[in-house]
Amino acid sequence: MRTRQLRAGALLATLVLAVGACGPNTVGTPVPSGPGASVPAASTPASQPAPSVPSADLRWFCCLGTGQDPVQIPVEEEVAAAFATSFPGSNLKFEVTNYDEARDTLSTQIASGNGPDLVGPVGVGGLAAFQGQWLDLGPQIEKWSYDLSEYDPAAVDFYKTAEGQIGIPFAVYPSMLWYKADMFEEAGLETPPHQYGTKYKMPDGTEVDWSYDTVLELAKLLTVDKSGKDATEAGFDPKSIVQYGFEPQRDDLRGLGAYWGAGSLAGADGKTVAIPDAWKVAWKFWYDGMWTNHTIMTGSVAESEEFSGGGYTFFSGRVAMSENFLWTTYGVADAGTDWDLAAIPSYNGKVTSPLNADTFGVLKGTKNPDTAFAGLTYVLGEASDKLLNLYGGMPARTAKQDAFFETLGKKEGFPEKVDWQVAKDSLQYADNPNFEAPMPKYNETLTILEKYESKFATTPGLDMDKEIEALRAEIQAAWDS
Amino acid sequence: MTPLARREARQGLLFISPWIVGFLAFTLIPMVATLLFTFLNVTLAQAEPLRFVGLDNYARLFGDPQVWQSLVVTFTFAALWLPFIVIVPFVLALALNSRHTKGKSLFRTLFFMPYVVPFVAGILAWQQMFADTGWLNDFLRFLGWKNPPAWLFDITFIYPALVILGIWGIGAGIIVNLAGLRGIPTELYDAAKIDGANSRQQLRYVTIPMMSPVIFYTIILGVVEVLQYFLVPLVLKAGTGEPGGSTFFYNLYLYKVFFNFQQMSYGATLAWLLFGITLLFTVILFRTSRRWVYYAGER
Numbered sequence: 001m002r003t004r005q006l007r008a009g010a011l012l013a014t015l016v017l018a019v020g021a022c023g024p025n026t027v028g029t030p031v032p033s034g035p036g037a038s039v040p041a042a043s044t045p046a047s048q049p050a051p052s053v054p055s056a057d058l059r060w061f062c063c064l065g066t067g068q069d070p071v072q073i074p075v076e077e078e079v080a081a082a083f084a085t086s087f088p089g090s091n092l093k094f095e096v097t098n099y100d101e102a103r104d105t106l107s108t109q110i111a112s113g114n115g116p117d118l119v120g121p122v123g124v125g126g127l128a129a130f131q132g133q134w135l136d137l138g139p140q141i142e143k144w145s146y147d148l149s150e151y152d153p154a155a156v157d158f159y160k161t162a163e164g165q166i167g168i169p170f171a172v173y174p175s176m177l178w179y180k181a182d183m184f185e186e187a188g189l190e191t192p193p194h195q196y197g198t199k200y201k202m203p204d205g206t207e208v209d210w211s212y213d214t215v216l217e218l219a220k221l222l223t224v225d226k227s228g229k230d231a232t233e234a235g236f237d238p239k240s241i242v243q244y245g246f247e248p249q250r251d252d253l254r255g256l257g258a259y260w261g262a263g264s265l266a267g268a269d270g271k272t273v274a275i276p277d278a279w280k281v282a283w284k285f286w287y288d289g290m291w292t293n294h295t296i297m298t299g300s301v302a303e304s305e306e307f308s309g310g311g312y313t314f315f316s317g318r319v320a321m322s323e324n325f326l327w328t329t330y331g332v333a334d335a336g337t338d339w340d341l342a343a344i345p346s347y348n349g350k351v352t353s354p355l356n357a358d359t360f361g362v363l364k365g366t367k368n369p370d371t372a373f374a375g376l377t378y379v380l381g382e383a384s385d386k387l388l389n390l391y392g393g394m395p396a397r398t399a400k401q402d403a404f405f406e407t408l409g410k411k412e413g414f415p416e417k418v419d420w421q422v423a424k425d426s427l428q429y430a431d432n433p434n435f436e437a438p439m440p441k442y443n444e445t446l447t448i449l450e451k452y453e454s455k456f457a458t459t460p461g462l463d464m465d466k467e468i469e470a471l472r473a474e475i476q477a478a479w480d481s
Numbered sequence: 482m483t484p485l486a487r488r489e490a491r492q493g494l495l496f497i498s499p500w501i502v503g504f505l506a507f508t509l510i511p512m513v514a515t516l517l518f519t520f521l522n523v524t525l526a527q528a529e530p531l532r533f534v535g536l537d538n539y540a541r542l543f544g545d546p547q548v549w550q551s552l553v554v555t556f557t558f559a560a561l562w563l564p565f566i567v568i569v570p571f572v573l574a575l576a577l578n579s580r581h582t583k584g585k586s587l588f589r590t591l592f593f594m595p596y597v598v599p600f601v602a603g604i605l606a607w608q609q610m611f612a613d614t615g616w617l618n619d620f621l622r623f624l625g626w627k628n629p630p631a632w633l634f635d636i637t638f639i640y641p642a643l644v645i646l647g648i649w650g651i652g653a654g655i656i657v658n659l660a661g662l663r664g665i666p667t668e669l670y671d672a673a674k675i676d677g678a679n680s681r682q683q684l685r686y687v688t689i690p691m692m693s694p695v696i697f698y699t700i701i702l703g704v705v706e707v708l709q710y711f712l713v714p715l716v717l718k719a720g721t722g723e724p725g726g727s728t729f730f731y732n733l734y735l736y737k738v739f740f741n742f743q744q745m746s747y748g749a750t751l752a753w754l755l756f757g758i759t760l761l762f763t764v765i766l767f768r769t770s771r772r773w774v775y776y777a778g779e780r
Contacts, residue, residue: 100719100720107525107740107741107743111525111740111743131526131528133525239628298634299634300631301613303633303634304612304614305612305613305614443737444742447547447737447742450723451723452725454725455636455725455726457724458631458636458725474547477544478547481545
């Protein structure tokens with residue numbers, strides 16, 4: 001277990017290194033060396049031998065991560081359809097399942113012997129949730145002499161588990177603070193700092209650390225009720241808030257906590273639940289923000305039509321600051337044309353920017369491992385530019401980063417100038433160990449976390465110390481069973 | 482057995498064989514298989530070698546807090562829900578059967594119509610109606626309730642919301658009750674009237690006893706249905722158990738153990754516990770039915 005956590009941490013570290021230090025812009029291409037290849041590919045770089053794979057109809061399962069948004073689906077279908085051009089005789093069928101049901105659906109398909117061939121994009125958590133189901137790509141990589149030299153060896157090694165080489169690096173999504181500049185201007189406040197380590201200038205001219213204490217102060221000034229009063233003023237009505245000051249990333253209690261500090265639920269022995277202190281502070285900050293300070297939306301408000309933003313509350317255009325991953329570029333245009341990116345605040349003087357990392361996996365139950373591997377190399381190679389832009393995923397290849405952000409910046413509805421450098425800089429503060437790192441009873445633990453997260457978001461007056469202890473005990477019971 | 486009887490038996494078995502094959506393939510064999518699973522360590526990944534684990538899975542049930550929490554959720558909801566699905570269709574059927582009610586056909590159609598709407602579509606429609614800006618809260622605001630409840634996000638109001646949603650689909654229950662009421666011989670009411678019984682006494686001493694088999698049937702179905710309550714929380718809250726675990730019903734937990742946690746043996750054990758609980762309640766109901774259910778045709 002400890003090894004797995006270290007490995008997860010190593011992944012993030014190495015992905016960061018890979019992003020910063022990758023070699024030339026080459027795309028790994030399958031080059032068959034073994035017998036049995038039957039159908040030559042139609043379009044491969046002239047400098048490389050044409051890969052051949054047995055003809056097969058592949059199924060591409062989505063979405064254990066991003067990929068389900070209605071605007072993404074047609075592009076994914078287009079990418080899947082184009083596979084047949086590169087590998088005549090074979091087809092890739094894109095199958096979309098909503099994220100909420102994706103894990104159950106995939107489990108059911110696997111259990112019934114009807115699993116897909118290709119799964120992705122899948123994050124660290126998705127891979128961990130299906131431990132034991134992934135194909136060891138090692139034999140295919142060797143057989144096809146797949147070029148992994150463009151990746152940092154440690155980044156490739158991250159995907160080496162007890163099952164073998166279960167993935168190849170694809171995309172990274174750092175976290176940033178997304179803010180609405182117009183709201184800061186209206187409140188007469190300086191916008192948050194874009195550079196890590198920069199102080200923030202308060203309205204009275206004092207310079208303070210860019211920390212969660214500062215965020216709380218600003219959030220109070222930026223939370224406004226319908227009569228125009230902010231959360232610091234007498235007569236402020238928390239039941240008629242029209243604009244919220246701050247929204248954390250609330251998809252997962254672990255992720256929410258990781259913005260305050262990297263950690264894992266698994267203690268040193270890998271069997272004992274040990275909730276990191278920074279996570280406890282983060283959860284209390286969130287809880288107090290909802291029920292005491294009223295600077296953060298409660299569960300019901302966050303789910304309401306008015307504030308949900310159709311996915312993330314920042315998209316509603318009614319939130320001044322929000323922490324989230326780079327992949328939220330898929331819907332952030334709805335927030336208006338005056339948003340920008342800023343540095344993640346610090347906690348106890350330390351900055352942590354939780355990181356998501358995506359790849360594609362091949363299920364070991366596939367009947368066509370070679371063709372499925374060809375499908376994998378297709379989405380990670382030939383189709384990667386299109387998919388990375390679609391998913392808002394920062395390419396692991398340095399040479400592709402600037403072009404990626406240039407394309408991303410031109411997305412319809414985006415502000416003219418977004419400081420994408422913040423995203424690149426945030427990688428240096430990636431959480432290590434990653435909050436999604438494997439842990440015992442992965443899915444059971446997530447279910448318990450979901451339950452408590454919902455309880456916190458919907459129930460005022462809780463004794464958070466008691467609740468956190470109850471959460472720890474319940475997870476421990478699940479791990480011990 | 483005569484040759485004719487043997488031939489008839491053979492033909493009878495031939496005709497019934499499709500059902501027998503279906504019953505064996507889709508009910509009996511899977512049931513036996515799941516019972517065997519409970520003594521093994523079957524998981525989706527099957528990382529460990531398959532082995533006999535004795536009663537380990539049953540022992541685990543007792544130490545699993547989620548089992549008891551989800552049973553508490555299920556029984557809490559059942560206590561609220563069962564009276565409604567027994568009483569409301571009966572009362573509505575009485576109203577529809579009354580000679581004083583105008584437009585009976587129209588009301589019958591209106592009450593039954595939700596039943597023919599696909600259930601998932603109905604749940605999704607109600608999800609919108611329960612929203613803060615939905616019709617229900619708009620109506621409550623119109624009545625003067627300034628801050629109406631967050632139906633689907635408040636532990637206090639989630640069960641009433643589920644009951645309201647359930648009542649919407651009681652058309653079939655009304656039809657069953659109506660059929661029962663129509664089947665009560667009018668002579669009984671005539672006799673009661675001659676004996677001086679008023680409307681309330683006719684209800685107490687004629688209608689309810691004569692309807693007791695239908696009420697019994699409704700209770701049995703209600704108990705089985707509520708113990709298997711699954712689709713509504715799955716669709717309404719994506720199976721998360723929100724708010725705060727209050728919709729994490731037993732059957733949802735069972736489903737998660739099977740398909741999300743991928744623990745087939747433990748899931749099978751949970752399924753057998755559910756079977757046992759359902760059987761227990763059914764037996765209790767049948768035993769008590771001798772005291773309060775009246776069968777007019779019984780010898």
